[in-house]
Amino acid sequence: xxxxxxxxSTLSVQEGDSAVIKCTYSDSxxxxxxxxxxxxxxRPQLIIDIRSNVGEKKDQRIAVTLNKxxxxxxxxxxxxxxxxxxxxxxxxxxxxxxxxxxxxxxMLLVSP
Amino acid sequence: NAGVMQNPRHLxxxxxxxxxxxxxxxxxxxxxxxxxxxxEEGLKFMVYLQKENIIDESGMPKxxxxxxxxxxxxxxxxxxxxxxxxxxxxxxxxxxxxxxxxSYEQYFGPGTRLTVx
Numbered sequence: 001x002x003x004x005x006x007x008x009s010t011l012s013v014q015e016g017d018s019a020v021i022k023c024t025y026s027d028s029x030x031x032x033x034x035x036x037x038x039x040x041x042x043r044p045q046l047i048i049d050i051r052s053n054v055g056e057k058k059d060q061r062i063a064v065t066l067n068k069x070x071x072x073x074x075x076x077x078x079x080x081x082x083x084x085x086x087x088x089x090x091x092x093x094x095x096x097x098x099x100x101x102x103x104x105x106x107m108l109l110v111s112p
Numbered sequence: 113n114a115g116v117m118q119n120p121r122h123l124x125x126x127x128x129x130x131x132x133x134x135x136x137x138x139x140x141x142x143x144x145x146x147x148x149x150x151x152e153e154g155l156k157f158m159v160y161l162q163k164e165n166i167i168d169e170s171g172m173p174k175x176x177x178x179x180x181x182x183x184x185x186x187x188x189x190x191x192x193x194x195x196x197x198x199x200x201x202x203x204x205x206x207x208x209x210x211x212x213x214x215s216y217e218q219y220f221g222p223g224t225r226l227t228v229x
Contacts, residue, residue, distance in 0.1 A: 006154075032216050034217070034218075036220075042222070043116075043203065043220040043221060043222045043223060044155065044203070044220045045220070046217060046218070046219065046220075049216075049217065051216075089154055089155065093216070098216075099145060099157040099160055099168060099171070100145075100147075100155075100157065100205075100218060101157065102147075102154035102155045102156070103154055104153060104154045105152075105153075105154050
């Protein structure tokens with residue numbers, strides 16, 4: 001089955017800095033890679049995703065890159081703000097009603 | 113359009129009792145997934161259902177756990193004879209129909225936090 005590794009487990013940055021979280025996956029058949037943000041005690045929220053037919057996708061301060069050959073994908077957050085503080089999870093699946101395999105999460109702390 | 117609904121939000125059960133967790137998908141969604149989250153861990157897939165059908169239950173323990181998604185009403189995850197190790201947050205997610213461009217996106221409910229004493 002699919003295995004997703006996520007690094008780092010914790011990340012502390014100063015407000016305004018950039019943050020990068022990296023994930024690797026094992027199943028070359030995976031072709032859908034979402035990122036979720038989870039605040040303490042809240043539901044995971046889908047913030048951005050990428051499909052295997054593109055290498056990069058951007059949405060305002062958030063971008064995701066995908067390297068299918070190396071089987072890794074990354075989340076980039078620029079100009080971080082304290083409200084970006086949360087746990088971020090990467091996941092992988094095959095498109096079309098397939099289960100998500102999650103990484104263990106990265107706790108991002110943005111200090112003012 | 114209401115999001116994914118789950119109830120109860122918090123559930124306390126004594127060892128040996130039964131726990132019933134309910135999930136109502138977003139309007140128009142007919143596919144439901146259940147995930148379990150242990151403290152400081154990622155989400156682990158348990159079961160994937162569509163109306164009146166279990167599509168994939170490979171992540172669900174064979175003993176004591178069952179799930180259903182009837183034609184009418186919410187999806188239910190049932191845990192019989194709960195043990196302390198069942199204490200966790202249980203999230204369900206739903207996804208749009210396969211003919212939509214966003215059929216692969218899963219939207220999560222607020223979760224049910226189960227505590228077994």
